[in-house]
Amino acid sequence: MLQITNLSKTYHGGKKAVDGLSLEVKAGDIFGFIGHNGAGKTTTIKAMTGVLDFEEGEILINGTDLKKEPVLCKSMIAYIPDNPDLYEHLTGIQYLNFIGDIFRIPKSQREERIQHFSDLFELTRDLGDLISAYSHGMKQKLAIISALIHEPKLLVLDEPFVGLDPKAAFALKTLMQTLCAQGNAIFFSTHVLEVAEKLCNKIAIIQKGKLVACGGIDEVRGDQSLESLFLELIKHE
Amino acid sequence: MNDLWRLLRIQLLGFFDINIAFHTRDRKVRIKKLLLSGLMLLVFLTIMGMFFMYSYLLASQLKKFGMISSMEYVPGWMMAAASLATFFTTVYKTHGVLLGFKDYEQIMSLPIPVETVIASRILLLYLLNVFYTLIIMIPAGIVYIMEGEPLTSFYVLFPVTLLFVPLVPIVAAAGLGIGISMISSRFKHRNAVTLVTSFLLVIGILAFSSGAEEMAIDFKTVSDVIMGALGSVYPLAILYMRGVCRGDWMAASLFIGVSILVFTGLVLLLRKHFLALNARMTAQPKTADYRLQSLKTGTPFWALYRKEILRYGASPLYVLNTSMGTVLGILFCISFAFFGQERTARLLELPGGVETIRTFAPMVAAGFMVLACTTDCAISLEGKSLWIMKSIPAEPFTILMSKVAVNLTIQLPAVLICGLSLTYALKPGPFEILLLFLMPAAYGVFIALTGLIINLKNPNFQWTTETVVIKQSMAVLMALVVGMLSIALPVGVMILLVYLRIPLSALAFLWNVTLLTGFLDFVLLYILKSNGARWINAL
Numbered sequence: 001m002l003q004i005t006n007l008s009k010t011y012h013g014g015k016k017a018v019d020g021l022s023l024e025v026k027a028g029d030i031f032g033f034i035g036h037n038g039a040g041k042t043t044t045i046k047a048m049t050g051v052l053d054f055e056e057g058e059i060l061i062n063g064t065d066l067k068k069e070p071v072l073c074k075s076m077i078a079y080i081p082d083n084p085d086l087y088e089h090l091t092g093i094q095y096l097n098f099i100g101d102i103f104r105i106p107k108s109q110r111e112e113r114i115q116h117f118s119d120l121f122e123l124t125r126d127l128g129d130l131i132s133a134y135s136h137g138m139k140q141k142l143a144i145i146s147a148l149i150h151e152p153k154l155l156v157l158d159e160p161f162v163g164l165d166p167k168a169a170f171a172l173k174t175l176m177q178t179l180c181a182q183g184n185a186i187f188f189s190t191h192v193l194e195v196a197e198k199l200c201n202k203i204a205i206i207q208k209g210k211l212v213a214c215g216g217i218d219e220v221r222g223d224q225s226l227e228s229l230f231l232e233l234i235k236h237e
Numbered sequence: 238m239n240d241l242w243r244l245l246r247i248q249l250l251g252f253f254d255i256n257i258a259f260h261t262r263d264r265k266v267r268i269k270k271l272l273l274s275g276l277m278l279l280v281f282l283t284i285m286g287m288f289f290m291y292s293y294l295l296a297s298q299l300k301k302f303g304m305i306s307s308m309e310y311v312p313g314w315m316m317a318a319a320s321l322a323t324f325f326t327t328v329y330k331t332h333g334v335l336l337g338f339k340d341y342e343q344i345m346s347l348p349i350p351v352e353t354v355i356a357s358r359i360l361l362l363y364l365l366n367v368f369y370t371l372i373i374m375i376p377a378g379i380v381y382i383m384e385g386e387p388l389t390s391f392y393v394l395f396p397v398t399l400l401f402v403p404l405v406p407i408v409a410a411a412g413l414g415i416g417i418s419m420i421s422s423r424f425k426h427r428n429a430v431t432l433v434t435s436f437l438l439v440i441g442i443l444a445f446s447s448g449a450e451e452m453a454i455d456f457k458t459v460s461d462v463i464m465g466a467l468g469s470v471y472p473l474a475i476l477y478m479r480g481v482c483r484g485d486w487m488a489a490s491l492f493i494g495v496s497i498l499v500f501t502g503l504v505l506l507l508r509k510h511f512l513a514l515n516a517r518m519t520a521q522p523k524t525a526d527y528r529l530q531s532l533k534t535g536t537p538f539w540a541l542y543r544k545e546i547l548r549y550g551a552s553p554l555y556v557l558n559t560s561m562g563t564v565l566g567i568l569f570c571i572s573f574a575f576f577g578q579e580r581t582a583r584l585l586e587l588p589g590g591v592e593t594i595r596t597f598a599p600m601v602a603a604g605f606m607v608l609a610c611t612t613d614c615a616i617s618l619e620g621k622s623l624w625i626m627k628s629i630p631a632e633p634f635t636i637l638m639s640k641v642a643v644n645l646t647i648q649l650p651a652v653l654i655c656g657l658s659l660t661y662a663l664k665p666g667p668f669e670i671l672l673l674f675l676m677p678a679a680y681g682v683f684i685a686l687t688g689l690i691i692n693l694k695n696p697n698f699q700w701t702t703e704t705v706v707i708k709q710s711m712a713v714l715m716a717l718v719v720g721m722l723s724i725a726l727p728v729g730v731m732i733l734l735v736y737l738r739i740p741l742s743a744l745a746f747l748w749n750v751t752l753l754t755g756f757l758d759f760v761l762l763y764i765l766k767s768n769g770a771r772w773i774n775a776l
Contacts (some may be wrong), residue, residue: 012263051627053774070770075630085621087544089551097532101540102629107532115529128527 001027001154001185002048007057009043009209017043019209021057025154025185025202030176032196032217033189034230035206041189042082044206045158048187049079062153075103078147082159082189084139088132092123092142095131096149103150110149117145120171136163144172155179157188161195173199197226205233240349244357249364273695273711280714281372288315289376296384308385309482312395315377316402316478317471319370323406326369326708327362328435329554331414333702334362336511337518340701355507362411366403374399381482390484398481398489404496405473408503413438415514422517431553436564537631541639548618549611549643555618558707559644562608563651570602570658577662595663596743599672599751600728602655603680606648607720613688613713615640616776617697617706623776633770637689644685652677672747679754683723686761688716693772723754 002025009018018040025031035041046052048059050070059066061073086095093114100110118124121141131139140163147155155176161169176186176199190196196203197217203226204214212233213220221229250256258270292311299307335358338344344354378395381387417438421430473492480489507514535543549555573594619626626636656674665673692712700706707713727750734741 012261012266015262046624049628051624071630071632073630074628077628079624079628081624083621085624087548087622087625089548090544093527093529093532094547097534098540098544099629100532101535102537102631104537107534110534111529111532114532118529124529125526127529128525 001025001062002187003060004048005058007047007054009047009054017209021211023204023211023214025187027183027185028180029185029202030180030200031187032200032203033187034196034203036234039206040209041206042158045156045189049077049156050074076153078150078152078155080143080147080157080160082162084143086131086139086142091130092127095142096146099146100149105150113149117148121145121168137165140164141168153184155186159190160188161192193226193230205230207233240353241356244354245360248361277711277714280718285372285376288373289380292377292380296380308381309478311381312377312482313474313478315373317474319373319402320406320471322369322373323366323403324410327366327407327410328414329557330362330704331411332418332518333704334358335411336514338702341515351511352508355511359504362407363403366407367400370399370402388484391481394481394489398477398492401493401496404500408499411503418518428551428553432556435553435557538635538639541631541636542642545639545643552703554703555707559609559611560647562605563647566602566605567651567654570655574658574662598659598663599676599747602659602677604724606677606681607684607723610684610688610716611644612640612685613692613716614706614710616692617710620698620700623698627773633773634766637765637769640689641685648681652681668744672751676747676751679751679758682758683754684720686758686765687719691715696776
């Protein structure tokens with residue numbers, strides 16, 4: 001579903017944020033992307049969702065080159081950033097309808113999915129309000145709903161559980177598992193190692209822009225906990 | 238005091254890109270920012286030059302009519318002009334700079350007294366307005382020194398009083414701005430109320446001051462008439478003039494005293510009501526519980542266009558700043574049709590009379606179209622939501638065209654109204670009629686595309702108040718200069734040809750300008766089509 005080969009990204013000013021990164025996410029995978037602040041997680045995520053241009057490497061979404069067919073690739077992805085800065089001048093429903101138009105979701109399916117997911121995240125009654133009046137958690141929920149209504153093949157989330165109440169976090173985890181069971185894939189970054197440990201079947205650890213560990217969760221952590229492994233890898237740097 | 242300076246510094250760094258220029262690791266960005274700062278300086282110097290020319294022309298007129306003793310009207314008028322400029326630019330800054338600013342919660346959570354926060358906001362407004370005052374007033378002062386034989390006291394009082402000129406207009410504007418925001422906050426469609434009130438206010442003041450100008454136009458009458466006209470535009474200007482130019486220390490002290498007193502009133506009022514006013518301004522109306530209804534669907538372009546239109550309508554500052562030229566154009570053309578060509582020619586005292594109006598009418602309409610556009614800050618206004626534009630599966634060209642479409646939505650009806658009004662008033666031939674519509678339309682498209690390209694190459698996403706990108710950004714300034722040049726160049730060429738006595742058909746010349754502008758529109762469209770995706774990627 002997602003194949004990254006030798007990705008490098010250098011920011012203006014010479015800072016290399018990602019350095020020769022390669023990984024693969026297959027259909028049905030819940031892939032956890034772990035690293036401390038500034039390790040290159042968000043840069044990688046932004047590059048794979050077309051938000052950030054990159055100089056070296058190749059990113060394939062379901063076999064399609066992101067550089068060559070960006071619009072087609074983006075139509076298969078849903079991206080939820082760590083800080084959901086949405087269009088504050090729109091109401092919640094206007095934003096969801098905007099996303100529905102952009103992803104060309106048929107009217108009946110659109111209405112049905114909006115109703116379903118906004119009920120699930122308990123946001124339906126607030127959909128008529130301007131997004132500027134939403135709390136951080138409500139914006140996060142709206143971003144999640146907007147990502148789910150077009151049934152993406154690849155769901156990319158940057159720190160998705162920050163700001164969510166326990167009920168919404170549980171709903172999201174359940175949805176992630178359901179989506180993967182249906183043959184889609186999920187790639188998400190997190191600081192919360194317990195979540196990664198419980199939810200993911202594959203993980204990758206990034207350190208100073210380079211992958212230091214990648215593979216099946218049991219294979220990567222071995223006998224120790226993910227936390228111990230992570231701390232050990234950081235100490236060695 | 239240290240906290241005050243810190244807060245002020247943070248705001249100033251947000252208003253200008255100096256901080257980025259000094260701290261970026263990217264040499265290219267640094268050079269670009271420094272070059273742009275140089276360009277900005279050049280633009281300000283040019284504006285100062287224009288005010289110098291205006292002051293000098295005013296002084297020459299006074300000299301021509303033997304009114305050398307009345308030369309004090311030069312700094313007097315310019316002081317009134319600076320005060321009006323302060324007033325107009327501050328009304329729209331009240332919400333965003335003084336109150337209801339974006340980082341309000343962050344700032345208010347800091348262990349800093351509220352008084353210091355208030356002082357930092359007022360000081361920022363004050364500094365910005367002192368800057369504008371200097372741009373307008375220094376040329377007037379120089380002209381007065383050159384032509385007016387000033388008293389010794391002028392050299393002391395002129396620089397000192399400069400610092401007090403913006404105070405009263407700031408207070409008046411802040412009072413009005415707060416009033417408008419308070420009234421509109423009671424309504425569900427608060428932005429619409431703000432817009433209507435603001436438009437009525439601006440048109441009302443313009444109508445009032447144009448009435449005053451009509452009174453002042455006849456320099457041959459006694460100076461009392463000029464004094465009366467000046468007093469009707471801005472009464473404090475008379476006190477200022479008496480104090481600064483006639484060496485009346487009492488009047489000067491009174492001017493300074495009134496300014497300080499009024500300004501202190503604003504500070505005290507804000508100190509008392511700052512929290513309540515902000516709470517009122519930032520409060521969001523809560524609608525009744527939403528129930529999902531049937532949704533209207535559309536194409537991606539339609540969705541993007543609707544989103545852009547809603548963005549446009551959500552910011553009264555954006556609407557006012559970008560549509561005022563169009564509204565003034567409509568008002569001008571309608572009043573032209575109403576007054577008729579002879580009376581308008583007489584009123585404007587144009588050399589060549591009716592014939593000049595007939596010749597330049599399409600150019601005048603085009604001039605109103607290029608005064609401002611919505612696209613020169615449309616990219617910057619994406620702000621932190623930029624990730625949406627970059628991650629959605631929409632063609633970059635479609636995204637860009639949705640922004641251009643907003644500009645055309647505002648300008649094309651204006652082109653139609655202006656064209657019809659001018660056709661009615663001038664009763665021209667078929668080719669002239671066509672030109673009345675085509676020339677402003679071509680210019681409207683030109684400025685929309687140019688503005689967008691300029692903003693794509695000079696974006697600013699790190700703003701904390703919309704004012705920074707809508708009113709003061711480099712892209713807006715550059716688009717304004719390009720727009721003015723696009724009108725000034727053909728007019729200049731036309732004047733040159735007439736001066737060189739080269740036979741010229743005005744109609745043919747204007748048709749050529751229109752065709753050239755139309756051609757440029759296609760070139761710009763092609764540039765956007767071929768480079769749009771790359772430029773968006775680079776944002």
